[in-house]
Amino acid sequence: MAQFILLLRGVNEGLTNYSPEELQKLFEKYDDWVEGIRNKDKLRGARRLQDAVRHRIDAQNGKVIDGPFAETKETIGGFFLVECQEVEEAMRLAKQCPVLLHGGSVEVRQIEDDCRYSEQEARITDNPDEFDAGKTF
Structure with missing residues (x-):
């Protein structure tokens, strides 16, 4: 079985x-939708993202940039991690998401199975030159 992430965009749109x-x-309706996914034993995780300021690190100089980076409709408000036989099954789940009822959208992306970091933990420090794969936060 493959894992897919359902990215909910524009969760506050039209509310x-x-x-x-x-x-x-x-x-x-959201509760019923999630319960339906859970009852099918497809749900592997879910989180809502905070609406507050987002932080982005610039690739050129490592500078941290704060602020909103996209239109409200494009902002990712949360995600659901589901396990399905195929992308079509994940799309069927996404098409039933209530975010679509109030102007939002759902992006479905398959998660790669062979990421070399997926089984490792990483430690991030205040020193930008220091990143240690395989150690804990």
Whole structure:
């Protein structure tokens, strides 16, 4: 079986137009969608990303740049990690995601099985020249 990441974009798109009751119904749809994936034993993980400031490290000089980097509609608000037989199955799950009901989108990407770092932990330090694969954070 292959693993896929479902990247939810624009999770807050259009929500200001919803009444509290409509929001509650929408959240129930999210709960039902996730429960359906869980009941099929496909869910391997999920996280919501904070809306706060994002940090990006520039490749040229290692400088840290803070701030929003994309339009709200393009911002990744969270992800689901699922395990499926094929990409078509992952796409079927994505097509049922409630983010599509309020203007968002879902990007489906297959996760590579052969990443040499996937079984290792890495330690990141304050020293940008120091990166030690195989050690803990």
